[in-house]
Amino acid sequence: xxxxxxxxxxxxxxxxxxxxxxxxMLGIIIGVCAVIVIVGLGNxxxxxxxxxxxxxxxxxxxxxxxxxGSSRSVSEEEMYELVAENQETLKLISPTVSVSxxxxxxxxxTSSSVSGVSEDYFTMKGYxxxxxxxxxxxxxxxxxxxxxxxxxxxxxxxxxNAVGQTLKLGSKSxxxxxxxxxxxxxxxxxxxxxxxxxxxSTAARMSFTGAxxxxxxxxxxxxxxxxxxxxxxNALYQIFEDDDAYSVIxxxxxxxxxxxxxxxxxxxxxxxxxxxxxxxxxxxMNIMLVSVTERTREIGIRKALGARESAxxxxxxxxxxxxxxxxxxxxxxxxxxxxxxxxxxxARVMPDTPITVSPSMAAVLLAFGVSTAIxxxxxxxxxxxxxxxxxxxxxxxx
Amino acid sequence: xxxxxxxxNVCKYYQMGDTTVKAADHISFQVRKGEFVAxxxxxxxxxxxxxxxxxxxxxxxxxxxxxxxxxxxxxDKNQLAAIRNKMLGFIFQQYNLLPKLTLQENVEVPLMYAGxxxxxxxxRSRIALxxxxxxxxxxxxxxxxxGGQQQRVSIARALAGDPAVxxxxxxxxxxxxxxxxxxxxxxxxxxxxxxxxVLITHDNSIAxxxxxxxxxxxxxxxxxxxxxxxxxVVTPNMAGRGIAK
Numbered sequence: 001x002x003x004x005x006x007x008x009x010x011x012x013x014x015x016x017x018x019x020x021x022x023x024x025m026l027g028i029i030i031g032v033c034a035v036i037v038i039v040g041l042g043n044x045x046x047x048x049x050x051x052x053x054x055x056x057x058x059x060x061x062x063x064x065x066x067x068x069g070s071s072r073s074v075s076e077e078e079m080y081e082l083v084a085e086n087q088e089t090l091k092l093i094s095p096t097v098s099v100s101x102x103x104x105x106x107x108x109x110t111s112s113s114v115s116g117v118s119e120d121y122f123t124m125k126g127y128x129x130x131x132x133x134x135x136x137x138x139x140x141x142x143x144x145x146x147x148x149x150x151x152x153x154x155x156x157x158x159x160x161n162a163v164g165q166t167l168k169l170g171s172k173s174x175x176x177x178x179x180x181x182x183x184x185x186x187x188x189x190x191x192x193x194x195x196x197x198x199x200x201s202t203a204a205r206m207s208f209t210g211a212x213x214x215x216x217x218x219x220x221x222x223x224x225x226x227x228x229x230x231x232x233x234n235a236l237y238q239i240f241e242d243d244d245a246y247s248v249i250x251x252x253x254x255x256x257x258x259x260x261x262x263x264x265x266x267x268x269x270x271x272x273x274x275x276x277x278x279x280x281x282x283x284x285m286n287i288m289l290v291s292v293t294e295r296t297r298e299i300g301i302r303k304a305l306g307a308r309e310s311a312x313x314x315x316x317x318x319x320x321x322x323x324x325x326x327x328x329x330x331x332x333x334x335x336x337x338x339x340x341x342x343x344x345x346x347a348r349v350m351p352d353t354p355i356t357v358s359p360s361m362a363a364v365l366l367a368f369g370v371s372t373a374i375x376x377x378x379x380x381x382x383x384x385x386x387x388x389x390x391x392x393x394x395x396x397x398x
Numbered sequence: 399x400x401x402x403x404x405x406x407n408v409c410k411y412y413q414m415g416d417t418t419v420k421a422a423d424h425i426s427f428q429v430r431k432g433e434f435v436a437x438x439x440x441x442x443x444x445x446x447x448x449x450x451x452x453x454x455x456x457x458x459x460x461x462x463x464x465x466x467x468x469x470x471x472x473x474d475k476n477q478l479a480a481i482r483n484k485m486l487g488f489i490f491q492q493y494n495l496l497p498k499l500t501l502q503e504n505v506e507v508p509l510m511y512a513g514x515x516x517x518x519x520x521x522r523s524r525i526a527l528x529x530x531x532x533x534x535x536x537x538x539x540x541x542x543x544x545g546g547q548q549q550r551v552s553i554a555r556a557l558a559g560d561p562a563v564x565x566x567x568x569x570x571x572x573x574x575x576x577x578x579x580x581x582x583x584x585x586x587x588x589x590x591x592x593x594x595x596v597l598i599t600h601d602n603s604i605a606x607x608x609x610x611x612x613x614x615x616x617x618x619x620x621x622x623x624x625x626x627x628x629x630x631v632v633t634p635n636m637a638g639r640g641i642a643k
Binding site (some may be wrong): 005012013016297298300301302303304305306307308309310311391392395 | 450453455456475476479480482483484488490494495496498507508510511512555559
């Protein structure tokens with residue numbers, strides 16, 4: 001009996017008991033579907049995280065200076081020197097001073113993020129100026145009360161003509177000298193385009209301590225970002241002699257950490273889903289054992305008519321494998337369907353975090369392979385039982 | 399003429415608890431090519447054991463069984479399966495057709511295990527079913543047929559592989575007397591066409607349809623000869639004692 005004929009026979013038997021086969025497959029269907037959706041969700045989350053981090057720039061380091069008591073600190077001149085001395089790894093530096101006063105425009109108060117930065121900051125982040133000018137060195141030197149606003153503020157509060165107008169931070173008035181080009185397609189409150197930048201010297205004077213504790217540093221080569229971190233950390237250690245006094249974080253490192261956390265969660269969930277595949281396999285074995293008992297007479301007849309043990313064995317293993325891989329295919333189809341539904345639901349429920357549940361090809365192939373393998377493995381025992389039946393006893397069986 | 403089936407002191411013992419059951423005890427006989435032999439006996443006489451051994455479903459505990467000169471007792475399971483497939487055509491009391499397959503597919507089962515290509519299988523199964531008068535029901539399922547028709551399908555299945563021996567185990571046991579007679583006539587026709595037919599039965603009236611009778615009792619051969627001799631059909635117990643003396 002050829003292999004194709006064995007498959008045809010398997011399909012015939014499956015067709016003969018559709019309901020039972022479907023129930024047998026259910027475990028595999030659910031398992032495969034769960035694995036595919038979970039892996040797809042993981043891919044979506046990773047994609048979302050990567051996109052968000054890419055906005056923040058993966059070629060920059062954030063340095064936070066906590067200081068050591070009140071005696072030791074580091075001045076911005078020292079930080080600039082540090083970068084100048086290490087030009088082979090480090091590129092540009094800008095202090096970043098966050099300002100806690102919300103901007104007031106006329107009688108409106110906005111929730112925009114306000115930071116004090118250097119004249120290099122826009123180059124470092126790749127921000128472009130759409131109208132007017134950016135922050136300049138002279139503004140920093142003179143601690144000028146000027147600012148650059150994001151496109152959102154420009155459109156929402158100034159009707160697109162923000163340059164030359166003023167806004168208030170605390171009690172001080174700032175003249176808007178420039179407007180950033182839109183960073184995102186949809187301008188929204190709290191988004192990247194809802195921001196105000198002023199000279200860091202001005203911002204530092206407005207803060208309580210007047211000290212600058214945060215810096216952003218860009219690197220020459222984003223693939224060697226860990227070297228850059230080491231350079232900055234070594235320099236800071238020489239100043240403070242205490243590694244609790246500062247911390248250096250890179251976005252790409254944070255991205256890696258986030259990704260590995262997401263991966264770990266996904267692996268654990270997929271592992272739990274995979275348990276249902278094993279349970280499904282046991283279900284298949286159970287039904288195949290029942291089927292062998294039910295078909296004892298058929299096996300006896302086939303053996304009397306000249307079927308070798310290997311032929312009977314093959315028939316049952318192929319039947320189990322066909323059942324489970326058919327379940328796998330249905331599971332894959334269901335998984336794709338559920339992924340599409342999940343994407344829609346997530347977009348509806350959490351419009352701010354649009355995660356696309358995208359099943360990966362690898363997960364699909366793996367799920368199909370595993371479900372087929374489960375059929376073979378769990379079909380083996382019943383098939384062996386069938387093949388070993390004594391034809392005389394099997395013929396007499398009712 | 400050389401013998402096709404040869405039993406030399408064939409014994410088959412079963413262990414049941416502490417006692418050894420001698421299902422076949424030194425049975426010897428020969429069947430030549432082209433004969434029509436009935437093996438007769440009450441239940442427990444050893445005829446089923448003989449049938450299993452002749453049918454290569456079982457091997458003797460001791461003694462020699464030669465089928466067309468080949469020593470079956472020394473064969474492994476795969477060789478037994480192959481010899482069943484090529485040399486033997488089974489006709490069972492319960493027909494033993496596969497209910498999910500069509501008549502033609504049923505007849506093709508032994509041909510499929512013999513590795514015969516699809517086109518040739520279709521041809522041979524069609525011819526075999528036409529021979530038993532069911533050429534117009536190739537695509538029917540066994541359950542759509544009467545008992546007699548089903549038994550004819552199993553005859554067709556036995557014939558399709560062109561076996562050396564046709565082995566019929568109580569072929570009329572599940573049939574009424576009329577259809578039973580039809581089946582017996584068919585076996586006689588097969589014999590007339592030159593086939594070797596071995597019929598296993600407990601029923602004397604059926605056994606006499608054969609050419610020759612081998613009567614078994616308690617695992618021994620008690621009569622072996624012409625089916626029409628008066629001793630062939632006497633009450634088993636009395637005949638047994640008579641011959642034994």
